[in-house]
Amino acid sequence: MTVAPVKPEVQGLFDPATWTVTYIVYDKPGSACAIIDSVLDYDPKSGRTRTDSADRVIDFVKAKGLKVEWILDTHAHADHLTAAPYLKQKLGGKIAIGEHITGVQQVFKGIFHLEPEFATDGSQFDHLLKDGEAFAIGELSGQVMFVPGHTPACVAYRVGDAVFVGDTLFMPDVGTARCDFPGGDAKTLYQSTRRILSLPDDTRLFMCHDYPPDGRPVEFETTVAVQRRTNIHVHDGITEQAFVEMRTKRDATLEMPVLILPSVQVNIRAGEMPPKEANGVAYLKIPVNAL
Numbered sequence: 001m002t003v004a005p006v007k008p009e010v011q012g013l014f015d016p017a018t019w020t021v022t023y024i025v026y027d028k029p030g031s032a033c034a035i036i037d038s039v040l041d042y043d044p045k046s047g048r049t050r051t052d053s054a055d056r057v058i059d060f061v062k063a064k065g066l067k068v069e070w071i072l073d074t075h076a077h078a079d080h081l082t083a084a085p086y087l088k089q090k091l092g093g094k095i096a097i098g099e100h101i102t103g104v105q106q107v108f109k110g111i112f113h114l115e116p117e118f119a120t121d122g123s124q125f126d127h128l129l130k131d132g133e134a135f136a137i138g139e140l141s142g143q144v145m146f147v148p149g150h151t152p153a154c155v156a157y158r159v160g161d162a163v164f165v166g167d168t169l170f171m172p173d174v175g176t177a178r179c180d181f182p183g184g185d186a187k188t189l190y191q192s193t194r195r196i197l198s199l200p201d202d203t204r205l206f207m208c209h210d211y212p213p214d215g216r217p218v219e220f221e222t223t224v225a226v227q228r229r230t231n232i233h234v235h236d237g238i239t240e241q242a243f244v245e246m247r248t249k250r251d252a253t254l255e256m257p258v259l260i261l262p263s264v265q266v267n268i269r270a271g272e273m274p275p276k277e278a279n280g281v282a283y284l285k286i287p288v289n290a291l
């Protein structure tokens with residue numbers, strides 16, 4: 001006899017400026033919850049931040065009477081800033097990410113020539129998660145899956161029959177995440193997608209982004225079965241070699257995300273801005289020809 005998996009409630013909130021979906025996963029109204037992949041709005045022309053996207057999360061959490069246990073990111077995003085510290089200040093909860101963030105910190109400490117005091121041990125986060133680690137969200141139990149490839153530190157979060165896949169798979173008609181950022185690797189991403197697609201067919205998969213083709217409304221939920229049948233990059237039958245060739249060729253045509261420079265600098269600090277300089281202002285760096 002098999003026991004039916006727990007089916008948590010999942011609310012996705014789509015941020016149209018960055019094509020990102022923030023998720024709130026919870027058992028029932030009034031229960032504990034986790035927030036996954038939040039967005040701090042950032043205007044690259046002025047350097048100004050806003051909290052409209054994060055405030056929508058706060059409104060939802062309050063409307064449902066939820067208690068935030070975890071504020072999770074699937075990786076150090078290159079296309080938006082995390083709102084984790086703002087959400088923690090407003091709602092409580094612990095900020096966590098996969099433990100290989102330390103390697104990402106080391107790489108970008110070098111690229112951005114960050115201050116010597118910048119720690120590359122992940123100590124900016126409240127907790128670093130290991131592969132397979134279980135964590136409680138009230139009555140629910142979450143589990144960490146390492147799914148590197150887009151970045152070396154990417155994780156997915158499995159809660160009952162729901163998996164938050166981060167930047168691995170996209171919706172079937174979009175395919176998969178790029179692998180050309182520092183530490184990214186197409187072969188590794190292929191293996192991570194197979195890891196996700198080896199879960200039970202009816203597992204609900206929640207995307208970190210959607211970039212809908214013309215005419216399709218935004219969608220961000222699908223299943224293992226649908227991905228195995230129809231994902232344009234990794235449906236069943238596509239070999240690792242064919243995937244790597246396709247991904248490498250395609251990545252060579254992609255521009256850097258508009259917010260990659262501010263996003264990485266902030267996200268490796270668990271969402272905090274760099275230290276203020278002597279005039280009381282914090283600055284983000286733009287390396288010249290370094291990326």
Ligand SMILES: [Fe+2]
Binds near residue numbers: 075076077079150167
């Ligand atoms: Fe990403």
